[in-house]
Amino acid sequence: MTIRDGELLQGTLELMVLKALSLGSMHGWGLAQRIEQMSQEVFQVSQGSLYPALQRLKRKGWITSDWRVTENNRRARYYSLTPAGERALDREVAQWHRASQAVNRVLAWEGGLP
Amino acid sequence: MRLVAEIRERLRAIFFLSREDRELDEELRFHLDMQTEEYIRRGMDPAEARRQAVLRLGGLAQVREATRDARGVRWLDDVVADTRYAFRTLLRRPIFTAAAAGALALGIGGTTAIFGIVDALFLRPPTGVRGADTLARIYIVRDEGGIRTPDGGPGSYVDYLAMRDNAHGFSGVAVSLFPTDLDLDRGERAERLVGQAVSWNYLELLGVRPAIGRFFHAEEDSIQGAHPVAVLSHGYWRRRFGADSTIVGRTLLLNGQSVTVIGVAERGFVGAEARPIDAWVPMAMAGPLGVMIGGNAEWRTQPGMAVLRYVARLAPGVDREQAAASAAAALRHAAEAYPDMDPTPEVRLESVVHARAARLVGPEGVALLLLAVTGVVLVVACANIANLLLARSTARRREMAVRASLGAARGRLIRQNLTESVVLALLGGAVGVGVAAIGSGLARQFPLPPGVGGINGRVLAFAFAVSVLSGLLFGLAPALRAAGARPMAGLKADTAGMRPGRGRLRRALVTFQVTLCVLLLAGAGLMVQSLRQVLAIDTGLDIDRLLVVSVDLRNAGYPAAAREELLQAARDRLRQVPGVENAVIVHFTPLGGMSMSGPWDRTGADTAGIREGPYVNWVGAGYFATVGTRVLRGREFDEQDRAGTEPIVVINERLARALSPGGDPLGRCVPLGFAVREGGCSRVIGIVETARHRYLDEPTVPLYYLPWDRNPAATPPWGGPSILVRVRGRPTDLTAQVRAAVASLAPDLPYVSVQTMEDLLADTILPYRLGAVLFGLFSALALLIAAVGLYGVLAYFVAERTAEIGIRRSLGAQERNVVGLVLRQGMMPVAVGIGLGLGAALAAGRLIQALLYGVSAHAPVTLAGVAALLTAIALLACYLPARRAVRVDPMVALRAE
Structure with missing residues (x-):
């Protein structure tokens, strides 16, 4: 089963991009591949929303970009995490855990009216 | 740092828009290539792989748009596009654009030039004055002879001491005297400058700083004449002394007194009032320099000598009302010692910003009025351009209808029309700044303080704001009209139609x-x-070919007899200068702004008709013939009217009329002149035409003339005397000779002022x-x-x-x-x-x-x-x-x- 990111909470894609970038700089297409692999092919990144998301992260100053040459000798724009981005990732991950635990607790509720 | 990063990113997006777009395209192409290769690797045929890659990405154009939106510069893209479009549209109609922009340039330029002046005069504190919001001018409102001037006026030194020592609302009170001419040096190097006597703390209280040297100390303002010191203005220091920094400690001869320069005020500061000041001296020097009459200390103790202007710094946390109340209380307390004084004076506090423009009549008032006038011209121009645009909007209905039917939103159309108007207005404004630069060149005709007017940052900001505002003003109605075009109606009927209204x-x-x-x-x-x-105006004077010559001998330390001798010598010498018809001595120069009411006996029946004045002047033999005032009856003074004989007087016709109920005044001995002080009277020997006395635009007054050669000692120590010189030909041609003739009389004369009557x-x-x-x-x-x-x-x-x-x-x-x-x-x-x-x-x-x-x-x-x-x-x-x-x-x- 695959999940499209459009069906996920807003900001999830950005969170995943940050996490993927924390493993090392990568270009846009590579990021899409990396996220899909990291999710063990459960997510299928809608590539159309990837680039606006990258742009938003750049505006926030969490990532930067530069042009590099790939191993196949092609020019590509690589994105990297900034120190602010690293801090943001920690923050967002912690928040994500809190939120998801809360959601899980709600969903796992077995008692009667609280 | 997120904000900085965001700002940088946005700026990048604005200025490198096209580069950003190119890079995004390259990035997306790379993405597609990689995806295509991936699909090929999975066994698709190349063409199908490419198609699938594009599908997977979700369409190149859509991603591009979405990414640009994410950059947050969408609206800017629109503005740039609108501006480009506006320029194209405007350039397609060069005549309309030139006419509209030209009219706007005149309107905006005129308004901007005048604004430069009004801004400096009315809206900003004088250069060098700091913390203007806690400064206040103090005006004292009190009864004087039953009249209470509502705006209040200056006060006395007694008032100053009362407020300085007992008003709690102020952290400091300072006073200044009226600006006054001072003579610097003697002989050939002599010249005249504008001086002002101020309390020792005046400059510091205003927040002014010295450029070099220092300002006054308290003890320099304590004992009359004990500390002859002065501070120069930066401008005067530059003009007269070439900005020589050894000026501090140097001694100057001011009005015959040796005065040491202790400092130079900061650049640009020329006083806090309308007239630019060249030098400041402590109040204690006002007497010795002859600025205050008599040169004695009396004026400091007389509560009636209301000649001081006040400025105060409010104490922290005190507002104007509280400060005014405490000042009024201090004045009331002080008034108890003087039974003659109004026991309930009030105090009005005013901003120091407006003080320079206190007179509404005069150049400042004209400037304010002109700002209104140029503003009206600008509004007329705007109304006109709105009209032209309305005409065009009708012509462009089709274009708008087409665009609307192609899906342009109404708001978008309005914005685009407004952009066009604003671009047009900014074009006009840009040219207008040029017009303003020329205009402020012309404005130098105003006798305004230096540094007032001209183009600066504030003026440019004003021009910009006015331009944008005008653009919106004249563009709004046409834009709404244009955007209101309904697609179908516009496309159906091409002609203008005949809709009523x-x-x-x-x-x-x-x-x-x-x-x-x-x-x-x-x-x-x-x-x-x-x-x-x-x-x-019939001045009763023949103004042309008349020179006014004056030398301040009194302040130069000449004793009375020497002054009289020198004055007569100067008159005789001037009569011999080729081109001079005659030269006469007069005390108050006619139309020179000075006058004095003369003694008269108000108890007599003769003087019952006198409502105002009468004023007095002292004139030499042949005065009336020289200045061109007709002698109606009788005769004027001649060389035979020597001292020791019966007091005589010449009266003007207005005074003659006031006196005539007692019979024809000619030949009668009337209760006028200094003779009345000994219970006597003066014989009227002549009646002259009523000439204007103090100011050209002031109504005529009853006036009597006493012979100069009789007892010049009775003349007041201010306001004169001067010598009037009637010349043949152009008076300006003779100015140099006249000055040289007087200066040659003594080697160390102070400045010899020679002015044409016209000036x-x-x-x-x-x-x-x-x-x-x-x-x-x-x-x-x-x-x-x-x-x-x-x-x-x-x-x-x-x-x-x-x-x-x-x-x-x-x-x-x-x-x-x-x-x-x-x-x-x-x-x-x-x-x-x-x-x-x-x-x-x-x-x-x-x-x-x-x-x-x-x-x-x-x-x-x-x-x-x-x-x-x-x-x-x-x-x-x-x-x-x-x-x-x-x-x-x-x-x-x-x-x-």
Whole structure:
């Protein structure tokens, strides 16, 4: 089963991009591949929303970009995490855990009216 | 740092928009290539792989748009696009653009130039003054002779001490005396500068800093004359001493006194009042320098000597009302010691910013009025351009309809139209700044403090704001109209159509313009008439070819007898200068602004008719013949009128009339002159024409003349004397010889001032002249703009109704019917505008009455003339369109339909 990111909470894609970038700089297409692999092919990144998301992260100053040459000798724009981005990732991950635990607790509720 | 990053990113996005776009395209291409290769690797055929890759990405264009939106510069893209579009549209109509931008440039330029002056005079504290919001000018309101001046006035040294020591609302109170001429040096190097005596803390209290040296210490302001020190203004230091920094510690000869320079004030500071100051001295030097009469300390102890101007710094946390109340309490307490003084004085605190523009009559008042006038011209120009744009918006209805039907949102269309207006206005504004630069060059004609006027950051910001505002102002109605175009209606009927009520807005705009023009023209008419009245004033003096020569011998330390001797020697010497007809001594130079009321016995029946004055002047033998005042009856003073004989007097006709109930005053001994102090009287030996005395534009006063050669010691120690020199030919040609002739009398004379009588009058006439010239100029401009606007409206009207006129003609309408149609269309809004304008002019008349002389602000002749002129111009503007309408060929017109 695959999940499209459009069906996920807003900001999830950005969170995943940050996490993927924390493993090392990568270009846009590579990021899409990396996220899909990291999710063990459960997510299928809608590539159309990837680039606006990258742009938003750049505006926030969490990532930067530069042009590099790939191993196949092609020019590509690589994105990297900034120190602010690293801090943001920690923050967002912690928040994500809190939120998801809360959601899980709600969903796992077995008692009667609280 | 997130904010910084975001700002940087946005700026990058704005300035490198196209590079960003190119890079995004390259990035997306790379992505597609990689995805395609991936699909090929999975076994798709290349063409299908590419198609799938694009599908997977979700469409190149969509991703590009979404990414650009994510950059947050969408609206900027729109603005850039709108601006480009606006430029293209404007360039396609170069004549319209040039005309509109030209009119705007004149309006914005004029307003900007005048704003530069008004800003410096009214809106900003004087250069060098700091913390103006906690500074206040103090005006004291008290009863004087039963009259309570509502605005309050200056106060005495006693008041100063009371407020300085007992008013708790202030952290400091400082005083200054009126600016005064001081003579620097003697002999050939002698010159005159403007000095001001101030309390020791004055400069510091204003927040001014010394450029070099220091300001005064408290002890330098304590004992009269004990500390002869001075501070120079930066400008004077530069002009006179070439910014020589060894000036500190140097001794200057000021009014005959040796004064040590202790400092130079910071650059740009020339005092806190209208007249620029060259040098400041402590109040304790006012007496010794002869600035205060008599040179003694009396004025410091007399509560009636209200000649000081106050400025105070509010204590922290104290507002103006509290400070004023505490000052008033201190003054009331002090008044208890003086039974003559009003026991309940009040205190008014004013901003230091406005103090320089206290007089509303005079150049400052004219400047303020002119800002209003140029603003009105700008509004007329805006109304006109709105009209032109409305005409065009009709023409562009089709274009708008097409765009609307292609899906452009209404708001988008409005924004695009407004962008066009603002671009047009900014074009006008850019040229307008050039106009303003030229205009402020002309404004140097104003006798304004240095540094006032000209282009600076604030003025540029003003020009920009005014431009954008004008653009929005004149663009709004056309933009709304354009955006209101319904797609179907616009596309169906290509012709303008004949919907009733069309053009109502445009006619209203014409009415509005005419109204404003009437207002301006009425002002101009009144100003011109007023100037003519001033120039036509019968002064009772022959102003041309008259020089005024004066030397301040008193302050230079000459004893009375030596002064008298030197004065007479100078007169005799001047009479021998080639080109000089005559030279006479006078105490108060006529029209020189100084006067004094003379002694008279008010108990006698003779003087019962005197309501005002009488004033007194001392004149030498042959004075009246020399200055051109006619002797009506009797004779004037001659060389035989020596001291020791009976007191004699010459009176002017006004005084003669006031005296005549007691019988013909000529030959009678009347209770006038210093003889009345010993119970005597003076014999009237002559009656002269009533000449203007103090100021040109002041009503005549009763005045009597005493012979100079008799007892000059009775003359006051101020206001004179001077020598009037009647010359042949141009007076300015003789200035140098006259000065040299006087200077040659003694090696160490102070500055010899030589002025033409015309220059002396120029200051009085200048506001009238400026008002007339500038008002005339601007209203002519407004009239031109309005006439062109009216022509445009009518020309458009005729063009729009060509078919209708054709039908009318073919149905038998006569030429005059057609002309009548056009005239009705054109003259109706004009007539309404004239009516409204006259009403407005009557209402606004009160505002400029103070600037007028000898003419009522409601002068019916002027207003009627304005109405006639505007009607004539409007008829002219109607003429061409009407002629075109008459020439409409019915067949051609109908075929065009």
